[in-house]
Amino acid sequence: MKPLLALGLAASLLAAGCTHDKPLPSGFDDLQRPDKGELKTVELRAVDSGRFWTAPVVGLAPTLLFGQFADTRSFLLLQFSGLSEIDTANVRSATVYLHQVSRFGDGDAFSAIVRPVTAEWTESEVAWDKAKNHYDPAVEWGRFEVPAADSGWFSFALDTTAVDGWIRDASKNFGVLLEFNQADYMAVLNSSDSDTSAGYGRFVYTTRAGVLDTVVSTISKDASLLIHQGAVAAETLEPRPDRLWIDDAAGYRSLLRFDLSSLPGNATVHHAVLTLHIDQSASTLPKGGLAITCNAVVNDSLWRPATLAADTLATYPGGYAYSDQSQLVFSGTTATRAMAALVQNWVLRNPPNYGMLLTGPYGADAARISLYTGVDQPEYTPKIEITYSIPPTTKF
Amino acid sequence: MFASRIKKLLLVSAVLASAAGSPARADSYYSSFGLGLPRYYVSQKATGMGGAGIGIADPFALNTMNAAANQTGVATCLGVQFDYEWVQSASTLGEVQTANGNAAGVQFIFPLKNRITFISLLRPLTISRFMLKADLKADTLTYSHIIKGNGGLSAGSLGLQYNLNDRVMVAGLINFNFGTIKEEWQYTFAPSGYVNSDDQYNSHLSGITYDLGVLLKPVQRLGVGLIYKTGRDLKQKTDISASSGFSQTLPEGTIRYPGAFGFGVSLSVAKTVWALDYYQQDWSAYRVNGVSREAFKDYQRIGGGVEYSQSSRPTDRYLQRIAWRLGAYSAQLPYANAAGDAVGEQFITAGVSLPFKRDNGRIDMAVELGLRGERTHFLYEEKILRFSVSVMGRERWFATGRN
Numbered sequence: 001m002k003p004l005l006a007l008g009l010a011a012s013l014l015a016a017g018c019t020h021d022k023p024l025p026s027g028f029d030d031l032q033r034p035d036k037g038e039l040k041t042v043e044l045r046a047v048d049s050g051r052f053w054t055a056p057v058v059g060l061a062p063t064l065l066f067g068q069f070a071d072t073r074s075f076l077l078l079q080f081s082g083l084s085e086i087d088t089a090n091v092r093s094a095t096v097y098l099h100q101v102s103r104f105g106d107g108d109a110f111s112a113i114v115r116p117v118t119a120e121w122t123e124s125e126v127a128w129d130k131a132k133n134h135y136d137p138a139v140e141w142g143r144f145e146v147p148a149a150d151s152g153w154f155s156f157a158l159d160t161t162a163v164d165g166w167i168r169d170a171s172k173n174f175g176v177l178l179e180f181n182q183a184d185y186m187a188v189l190n191s192s193d194s195d196t197s198a199g200y201g202r203f204v205y206t207t208r209a210g211v212l213d214t215v216v217s218t219i220s221k222d223a224s225l226l227i228h229q230g231a232v233a234a235e236t237l238e239p240r241p242d243r244l245w246i247d248d249a250a251g252y253r254s255l256l257r258f259d260l261s262s263l264p265g266n267a268t269v270h271h272a273v274l275t276l277h278i279d280q281s282a283s284t285l286p287k288g289g290l291a292i293t294c295n296a297v298v299n300d301s302l303w304r305p306a307t308l309a310a311d312t313l314a315t316y317p318g319g320y321a322y323s324d325q326s327q328l329v330f331s332g333t334t335a336t337r338a339m340a341a342l343v344q345n346w347v348l349r350n351p352p353n354y355g356m357l358l359t360g361p362y363g364a365d366a367a368r369i370s371l372y373t374g375v376d377q378p379e380y381t382p383k384i385e386i387t388y389s390i391p392p393t394t395k396f
Numbered sequence: 397m398f399a400s401r402i403k404k405l406l407l408v409s410a411v412l413a414s415a416a417g418s419p420a421r422a423d424s425y426y427s428s429f430g431l432g433l434p435r436y437y438v439s440q441k442a443t444g445m446g447g448a449g450i451g452i453a454d455p456f457a458l459n460t461m462n463a464a465a466n467q468t469g470v471a472t473c474l475g476v477q478f479d480y481e482w483v484q485s486a487s488t489l490g491e492v493q494t495a496n497g498n499a500a501g502v503q504f505i506f507p508l509k510n511r512i513t514f515i516s517l518l519r520p521l522t523i524s525r526f527m528l529k530a531d532l533k534a535d536t537l538t539y540s541h542i543i544k545g546n547g548g549l550s551a552g553s554l555g556l557q558y559n560l561n562d563r564v565m566v567a568g569l570i571n572f573n574f575g576t577i578k579e580e581w582q583y584t585f586a587p588s589g590y591v592n593s594d595d596q597y598n599s600h601l602s603g604i605t606y607d608l609g610v611l612l613k614p615v616q617r618l619g620v621g622l623i624y625k626t627g628r629d630l631k632q633k634t635d636i637s638a639s640s641g642f643s644q645t646l647p648e649g650t651i652r653y654p655g656a657f658g659f660g661v662s663l664s665v666a667k668t669v670w671a672l673d674y675y676q677q678d679w680s681a682y683r684v685n686g687v688s689r690e691a692f693k694d695y696q697r698i699g700g701g702v703e704y705s706q707s708s709r710p711t712d713r714y715l716q717r718i719a720w721r722l723g724a725y726s727a728q729l730p731y732a733n734a735a736g737d738a739v740g741e742q743f744i745t746a747g748v749s750l751p752f753k754r755d756n757g758r759i760d761m762a763v764e765l766g767l768r769g770e771r772t773h774f775l776y777e778e779k780i781l782r783f784s785v786s787v788m789g790r791e792r793w794f795a796t797g798r799n
Contacts, residue, residue: 023529023542025490027425030775031528031543032689037581039534039541268640270583271590336589344591344640387537389583389593396577396599396632396651396684 037392039270046382048257048355049373050239052305053230056251058363059123059223062194065249066112066146066178069104069186069284069366072228072249076189077121077131079175080201081220083166091167091205092212094158098199099190100151104249104284104366107148107184114142114158117174121223123193128225135177146180146187163203175221186249186366192219224363226251235305242375243279244382246292246358249366255303257355258384263347271387272339274330276358277380278321282370289320290360290367292328296342297354310357317342321369328371343386421523422483423494425776426739426769429731430682431577431601431651432524432548434695436675436727437461437501440477440760440786444747445701446723448671450621450660453565453611456749456758458503458788460517461658461675462621463555463567464609468513471756471790472506478786484779488771496525500784506793508556515569517553521653524548524577539590542582549575549601549630549653563614569607573630573653576600595638601651603630617664627655627681652683656695667707671723672700679730692730693738699725701745710755717755721747721762733774741768743780757789 028036058065065074078096119134144156158176166173190197201217228250232238237255244254263269274294294317295310297303317339319330330339346353360367374381427433441457442449449459453467458475466473480497501519508514527544555569579597605628612620629650636644658675677695682688701723706716722745729739743766750759761784768778 022423022492022494023527024423024425024485024487024492024776026487026528027428027526027775028528028530028541028543031428036543037541039532039539039583041534266636266638266642266644268583268593268595268638268642269591270585270593331589333587333589337591340591348641350641387590391595391636391638392543392581394597394599394634394636394646395579396634396649 033393033395035393037389039387039389041385041387042262043383043385044258044260044262046256046374047259048255049241049244049382050237050255050303051241051244051252052235052237053228053232053247053250053252054235054305055127055129055228056226056249056362057125057127058226059126059221060193061224061363062191063101063364064189064191064222065186065224065226065363065366066189067103067105067110067180067183067186069249070368071230072186072226072247072366073183074186074227074249075128075180075225076178077117077126077175077221077223077225078178078199078219079117079173079221080166080217082215082217083163083173083203084170086167086203086205086215088167088205088207091160091163091203093204094160094163095155095202096158096199097153097155097202099153099197100149100187101190102188102286102365103150103185104188105185109145109148110180110183111143111145112156112178112180113140114144114156115139115177115179116141116162117177120174121221123221123223126223126225128227131177131225141176146183148185158201177225188365192222226363237303237305239303240373240375242373243282244358244371244373245368246290246360246371247368248290248360248362248364250368251362252368253360254358254371255297255355256358256382257353260343260346260353263386263388264390265347266391267347267388268391269340269344269347269386269388271336272343273336273385274317274339274382275384276328276382277372278326278328279370279372280323280326283321283323284366284368285321285323286365286367287323289322290369291318291320292369293318293359294330294339294342294356295359296345296351297357298351299354301352301354303355308357311351315341328369339384343384421479421525422481422496423485423526424483424768424778425485425526425528426729426731426778427524428526428528428545430679430689430692431653432522433729434677434679435520435523436697437519438673440475440762440784440788441703441721441747441749442671442701443764443784444721444723444745444760444762445671445703446699446725446743446745447697448660448673448699448701448723448725449662450623450658450673450675451611451619451662452621452660452669452671453613453619455790456788458505460501460503460519462609462611462623462660463515463557463569463607464565464611465619465621466505466513466515466557466567467565468505468507468790470507470792472793473503473788473790475503475786475788477501477784479782479784481780481782486771486777486779487775511559513557513559515553515555515557515567517569518550519553520548520550521573522549537590538586540582540584542584544580544582545578546580547576547578549573551605553607555607563612565611567609571605571607573603573605573628574601593639595636597634597636599632599634601630601632603628603653605653619662621660623656623658625656627678628653649685650683652681654678654681667705669703670700671702674698677730682730691732691736693728693732695728695730697725697727699723714751717751719749721745721749729768735773737773739769739774742766753789756791757787760786760788
């Protein structure tokens with residue numbers, strides 16, 4: 001019994017009294033070590049930059065873009081569901097309602113034409129290059145005006161024979177393409193992927209029993225078809241421009257690289273703040289700000305747009321650019337931590353420092369930000385402030 | 397019944413062996429130097445007598461310092477120890493109390509042949525445990541830089557003891573030294589936008605040393621013990637694993653674990669046993685990769701004590717068979733300040749030994765109260781209260797032909 005008591009006593013002491021994480025009140029400075037590590041802050045300027053554009057594929061965006069802003073125009077694809085429930089092919093009227101939430105640019109109302117689409121399409125893949133050969137520009141199923149308004153509902157009539165055709169043969173229901181010849185602004189509409197006030201169709205028809213009835217059909221699929229008409233071809237790198245662009249409608253994205261060779265390979269990065277100078281005279285930023293994200297380029301030191309890939313980490317640095325700011329500083333708590341992780345990976349060469357890709361919410365709006373690269377104004381060169389620690393000398 | 401109990405102890409000792417990686421000491425600033433604080437342990441009996449026991453041969457004291465002094469006869473013996481320590485560390489900036497405990501050693505000894513005994517030991521040799529913090533500010537950024545140290549050097553020892561003629565006993569041990577000295581360096585920032593870090597530096601040590609021990613008993617009541625322990629360049633390999641993802645294994649190096657010698661005398665007078673020990677370990681020879689890193693001095697220790705027991709006859713009343721111990725020791729630690737003054741520690745000790753199971757086992761408990769360092773010449777004064785307990789059992793497992 002006594003040994004068990006003794007063992008029990010010892011075990012109780014162990015369980016009850018072990019203490020941890022109680023630092024001694026001094027002694028760190030007197031710790032005998034040649035180097036106890038050091039916290040340093042360094043500010044680095046971008047040494048390389050570039051920009052390119054690729055046509056955004058934005059069928060799943062919560063907004064639709066229709067119209068023209070700067071050198072980018074956008075047509076629309078719409079397709080309706082639920083028409084097979086109508087038990088007649090005698091449609092009296094077909095009206096499409098769309099909800100505009102904002103616009104980029106000013107100007108008068110512009111005229112639009114409804115064209116039939118001739119082939120199946122998928123929201124997640126469709127772009128103008130694919131869609132332009134799958135509609136009939138010679139057939140007109142309607143014509144309407146997009147009002148010169150900042151927001152509100154507008155509608156247009158759809159050819160009833162076209163709807164009759166969809167009811168008779170649902171396999172022919174590929175939807176419609178809305179196009180225009182000339183527009184002074186780009187309307188931003190809620191898409192079918194929006195949580196609120198998505199567009200719909202209202203179809204009035206006579207049933208087999210001769211009763212007039214109405215069915216409201218949601219827009220099952222829609223997509224913006226963005227067409228950038230800039231001087232530079234798509235997927236062409238413009239190295240060291242005087243401005244970087246991030247353009248949601250044109251699909252512009254930008255590249256930056258900092259020289260991290262001054263950071264030792266065993267440095268631990270604790271904090272990193274990216275600062276970009278905005279050329280507001282060449283920017284169009286929405287009231288709520290333009291969301292910009294940074295991702296590390298993972299595979300291409302030459303920045304070839306066709307093969308360039310960015311990381312797909314769950315967290316990445318992000319910030320909002322506003323029209324009343326001269327700088328975009330990625331200073332939020334999440335942003336600095338994520339930027340530190342990004343820089344840390346470069347230090348560890350995981351991946352090597354191929355630079356970062358700056359992107360926006362493509363297809364969500366027609367916002368554009370123009371950022372100084374420092375080529376023409378060196379004081380506005382993008383900079384990153386990095387706080388890092390170098391490790392102590394090992395004990396042995 | 398007893399056989400099953402000692403087997404339980406064997407099981408417990410196996411568990412303790414697995415827990416031996418953590419130090420059985422509370423925090424000490426002075427353990428941040430070198431391989432940590434040397435742990436001096438002879439036997440639990442000696443612990444109550446100021447640590448003096450190199451010259452004591454006692455069938456119930458499993459002697460880890462002088463293997464020759466294990467007078468276990470035909471019995472198979474198992475002993476396990478726990479240490480628990482409270483330390484109040486005070487500097488000019490304040491004080492903090494820490495406490496910690498753990499298994500502190502296992503001994504397993506059994507007779508092999510006539511006059512030859514097999515000895516196996518598991519024991520800590522040095523212990524490092526501390527946490528130092530610096531609260532810093534860079535412009536407006538406030539942060540803490542913290543180092544936590546933990547670990548130490550241990551030895552698993554195997555050896556033989558030879559009883560020449562009951563007056564001369566000799567023993568040799570081969571020590572498989574092993575251990576990990578862990579350091580954890582942390583940056584903790586006040587603003588949430590900064591990424592804290594926690595980097596691990598683990599230095600793994602290994603190497604073989606040897607112990608020699610002699611016990612002379614010119615007369616029955618007098619014991620003289622002599623020990624010599626070889627030093628050795630231990631292999632050392634440090635792994636770095638940073639929270640940043642950086643990892644590195646540094647090239648293998650060597651650390652000189654120094655040799656030691658000591659001697660002790662014991663004298664039985666009436667119902668008392670008196671003991672006095674001197675021990676010195678050559679920490680001035682401490683080298684890292686052949687280079688002296690810090691101002692190290694030799695570890696020197698002198699301790700003495702007395703045990704009183706009214707009777708050792710198993711037939712006497714229980715209270716009469718309880719042994720009471722008192723002692724004291726003074727030690728010069730290996731670490732010196734900038735002026736070259738070595739840190740010292742002084743302890744008074746007390747202990748008690750409780751027989752159990754027809755006098756075939758002992759529960760030995762000891763309390764040590766002491767002071768390490770002082771604030772006039774050194775950074776810290778540490779007030780230490782240490783409690784230790786050992787459970788030891790003996791029984792005959794093998795027929796050896798011995799009486």
